[in-house]
Amino acid sequence: MCGIVGYIGRREVLPVLVRGLEGLEYRGYDSSGLACFDPEHSRIVAVKEKGKLDQLKARLEGFHHNGCIGIGHTRWATHGAPTRDNAHPHLDASEQFAIVHNGIIENYERLKTDLLRAGTHFKSETDTEVFVHTWGRLARKIRDVREAFRQTVLKCHGRFAFVGMSLKTPDRIFVFRRSNPIVIGAGSGEYFVASDVTALLPYTREVIYLEDDEMAEVLRSEVKFYNVKTGKRMQKKSIRIDWSSEQAQKGGWPHFMIKEIHEQPDVLETALAKRIQKGRIVWDTLSKKAEARLKKIRKIFAVSCGTAFHAGLAGKYMLEEYAKIPVETSVSSEFRYSDPILEKEDMVLLVSQSGETADTLAALHEAKERGAFSLALVNVVGSTLAREADAVIYTHAGPEIGVASTKAYTAQLIHLALFSIYLGKLRGKISNQNLKTLLGHAKKLPAHIRQFLVKGKAKVEECADALSDKPNLIYLGRGYNYPTALEGALKFKEITYKHAHGYAAGEMKHGPIALVDKNLPVVSIAPASKTYEKMMSNIEEVKARDGIIVSIGTRGDEKLRLKSKYFLEIPSVPEIFSCILTVIPLQLLAYQAAVLNGREVDQPRNLAKSVTVE
Ligand code: F6R
Numbered sequence: 001m002c003g004i005v006g007y008i009g010r011r012e013v014l015p016v017l018v019r020g021l022e023g024l025e026y027r028g029y030d031s032s033g034l035a036c037f038d039p040e041h042s043r044i045v046a047v048k049e050k051g052k053l054d055q056l057k058a059r060l061e062g063f064h065h066n067g068c069i070g071i072g073h074t075r076w077a078t079h080g081a082p083t084r085d086n087a088h089p090h091l092d093a094s095e096q097f098a099i100v101h102n103g104i105i106e107n108y109e110r111l112k113t114d115l116l117r118a119g120t121h122f123k124s125e126t127d128t129e130v131f132v133h134t135w136g137r138l139a140r141k142i143r144d145v146r147e148a149f150r151q152t153v154l155k156c157h158g159r160f161a162f163v164g165m166s167l168k169t170p171d172r173i174f175v176f177r178r179s180n181p182i183v184i185g186a187g188s189g190e191y192f193v194a195s196d197v198t199a200l201l202p203y204t205r206e207v208i209y210l211e212d213d214e215m216a217e218v219l220r221s222e223v224k225f226y227n228v229k230t231g232k233r234m235q236k237k238s239i240r241i242d243w244s245s246e247q248a249q250k251g252g253w254p255h256f257m258i259k260e261i262h263e264q265p266d267v268l269e270t271a272l273a274k275r276i277q278k279g280r281i282v283w284d285t286l287s288k289k290a291e292a293r294l295k296k297i298r299k300i301f302a303v304s305c306g307t308a309f310h311a312g313l314a315g316k317y318m319l320e321e322y323a324k325i326p327v328e329t330s331v332s333s334e335f336r337y338s339d340p341i342l343e344k345e346d347m348v349l350l351v352s353q354s355g356e357t358a359d360t361l362a363a364l365h366e367a368k369e370r371g372a373f374s375l376a377l378v379n380v381v382g383s384t385l386a387r388e389a390d391a392v393i394y395t396h397a398g399p400e401i402g403v404a405s406t407k408a409y410t411a412q413l414i415h416l417a418l419f420s421i422y423l424g425k426l427r428g429k430i431s432n433q434n435l436k437t438l439l440g441h442a443k444k445l446p447a448h449i450r451q452f453l454v455k456g457k458a459k460v461e462e463c464a465d466a467l468s469d470k471p472n473l474i475y476l477g478r479g480y481n482y483p484t485a486l487e488g489a490l491k492f493k494e495i496t497y498k499h500a501h502g503y504a505a506g507e508m509k510h511g512p513i514a515l516v517d518k519n520l521p522v523v524s525i526a527p528a529s530k531t532y533e534k535m536m537s538n539i540e541e542v543k544a545r546d547g548i549i550v551s552i553g554t555r556g557d558e559k560l561r562l563k564s565k566y567f568l569e570i571p572s573v574p575e576i577f578s579c580i581l582t583v584i585p586l587q588l589l590a591y592q593a594a595v596l597n598g599r600e601v602d603q604p605r606n607l608a609k610s611v612t613v614e
Pocket of ligand 1: 305306307308309351352353354355356357360403404405406490491494610611
């Protein structure tokens with residue numbers, strides 16, 4: 001939530017900041033702003049605007065500036081409406097200090113009361129403004145800008161990231177992080193700061209992640225790192241990111257979401273090539289010690305949020321069937337407050353695209369405190385979850401920019417499937433022959449998706465056309481495809497703003513059936529499976545009440561085709577892999593319906609890609 005950028009070097013700063021904000025706009029898009037040093041007039045110039053980044057760009061037209069140092073922000077409002085006044089950067093009264101902020105200063109009211117008493121005038125309703133006033137006052141008092149920045153951070157409670165600049169030290173910017181991501185990109189004689197590595201890709205792939213309670217003083221030629229609590233200098237190493245700048249661009253597609261839907265065959269191909277070698281499933285990031293621990297795991301808790309939670313739920317079916325380990329699933333925000341009964345032999349599996357979701361990080365901390373083994377399944381290399389968990393598996397889906405998750409989800413599913421099979425083999429639950437057969441099927445998945453994206457598209461479009469004006473939809477599934485029902489409904493509601501609800505199909509008769517009439521589309525995910533006949537009965541129940549049946553089934557299933565108004569078919573695969581295929585039509589359906597409704601597909605209202613507040 002909220003995107004932060006900073007730059008110091010020799011380039012003209014405005015285009016660098018704007019480009020950085022473009023790369024981060026998916027994090028927040030209700031207002032934006034930037035501030036830079038104006039070397040000619042020795043002042044800080046700030047430009048802010050409400051609305052999308054385009055509004056800010058329009059205000060910047062004809063605005064020339066030859067400064068080479070600046071900071072910028074794209075906002076997802078927490079305190080105060082999305083107005084120009086509340087947009088960042090915020091400046092102190094002397095206009096010598098400027099700050100951008102991500103996260104929440106929990107004790108801001110207390111700090112504000114003190115500042116008001118001391119006569120400070122506030123221009124915004126944000127919590128952020130207390131930081132810049134406190135920093136300015138302290139810096140004047142102790143005559144040390146860096147130390148004042150550090151002391152201001154220590155006065156603030158909560159989880160946040162800050163990037164600040166001061167006219168008193170016009171050759172550097174200051175950066176701090178606690179629980180909200182900040183990454184510094186190293187160029188030659190220049191440094192870039194951003195909330196997310198994707199914003200750095202046009203310039204560098206050499207990056208340094210700040211850890212919690214670390215502060216950086218960034219100059220053109222070097223970065224000095226400090227522990228904010230002790231004020232002591234520390235050394236940090238950079239890492240190299242293997243994503244490319246092109247991957248984070250639309251490349252001719254109208255939206256990132258549709259581009260990312262079409263990237264799924266390649267994402268799966270990469271995953272399979274990386275994970276299956278010489279007939280074995282291998283993990284480059286799991287140590288021998290981690291493997292030994294995995295062999296003895298007693299129980300797994302799959303913990304995550306949103307789409308990643310649905311992947312974790314699918315993982316439960318996979319792990320229980322193939323590894324024969326009991327799995328409990330929980331959304332992160334519930335897990336952390338539920339007093340979970342965790343033993344040392346238990347594993348907490350944290351699934352996350354960004355690796356920065358605040359609730360999932362808090363769940364990790366809970367798991368670690370209780371001594372359980374933590375394994376993170378994460379897309380973003382070097383993200384907080386990846387660094388802090390006992391072990392990590394990367395999903396390598398590449399940068400996902402569309403707010404509605406698609407390729408990250410199928411990448412999570414294939415990794416969970418392979419991990420379940422691997423654990424099953426490790427624990428002697430799967431024969432060599434069974435392993436061979438399963439891996440043979442897995443390798444065909446990319447081609448199956450590719451084929452659907454070509455051949456199934458027209459049918460999905462026809463279906464979206466018929467459903468796009470319906471105010472309510474129900475999605476039903478069982479077993480491996482119960483998570484698909486939840487995910488299909490989530491995709492539909494988040495980008496069309498229409499109500500869609502996913503249910504375990506067997507639950508329909510316990511309440512939701514009251515909604516069924518001739519206007520209600522019921523999307524039924526019913527490929528060949530152990531529960532196929534039960535699904536058929538549920539579909540009959542809907543049909544008897546005139547509901548509009550949209551079904552996802554196995555190719556050649558004439559029985560299902562005849563019952564359905566719209567029938568979308570996928571090839572026959574073992575159940576464990578079916579959820580990887582059935583979700584594709586549902587992603588396309590949501591996308592197409594959102595386009596028909598004129599929605600902002602990549603930046604749906606009220607949402608943000610990386611949810612770093614609790
Ligand atoms: C929905 C979506 C969200 C995320 C959720 C968790 O399309 O993207 O529901 O899945 O916010 O985010 P990560 O996976 O980054 O932890």
